[in-house]
Amino acid sequence: MDHANQFETPTTFRLHRGEYLVGFLVSTGLIIANAGDIDWVLAAVLFFYIDVIGYIPGAIAYHRSPDHRIHKGYYIAYNTMHSLLTQSAVVGLWIWLVKPEWALLAIPFHLFGDRGIFGNFLKPFGLPFEPEPNPAFQRLIGSLTPTHKEDAPPAALPRDQRVPRDPSHA
Numbered sequence: 001m002d003h004a005n006q007f008e009t010p011t012t013f014r015l016h017r018g019e020y021l022v023g024f025l026v027s028t029g030l031i032i033a034n035a036g037d038i039d040w041v042l043a044a045v046l047f048f049y050i051d052v053i054g055y056i057p058g059a060i061a062y063h064r065s066p067d068h069r070i071h072k073g074y075y076i077a078y079n080t081m082h083s084l085l086t087q088s089a090v091v092g093l094w095i096w097l098v099k100p101e102w103a104l105l106a107i108p109f110h111l112f113g114d115r116g117i118f119g120n121f122l123k124p125f126g127l128p129f130e131p132e133p134n135p136a137f138q139r140l141i142g143s144l145t146p147t148h149k150e151d152a153p154p155a156a157l158p159r160d161q162r163v164p165r166d167p168s169h170a
Contacts, residue, residue: 007137009144013119021116027109034102047106054081062129072125079122087111 008016031038058074080086087107094104114120120131127134 007140009141017116017119019116020112023108024112024116027105027112030102031105031109034105038102038105040103042101043103043106046103047110050081050087050107050110054078058129068128068130070129074129075123075125078129082111082114082120082122084111 054077058070058078061070061074062068091104091107123129
């Protein structure tokens, strides 16, 4: 994936997940190492509030909708609550306004687990709220996957044959 090709192949997706799995393992190790110092009630609240606000309402709406189309607000709630930016701000504010504490590890444990273990990243508006294979994407990935080991990756098009980039998406 790069700025001109904003998708991942199955291999790059697994590698991306692997990076988050490292974060999950580090947060797990810190939780185990400091288990006696963790306020477990607070840790549970911090772990679950992300999904209570960001996932569960959208999942309910999705499963209740006959055509599985739901308001974009559910996507925004999910992406906001599952954002490393948002949750870093929560942790930073907690440390500043309350105190640093090991229970805050529940937040990276949750986010890194979602991405590293389950492969759940932020949700684009153009896809269903719950994972469903997209036929167009499946065709694209199929066209990029070599059918034989000896097949080389496709060569880039010459500059004069490339589709110009939209400067508004730079």
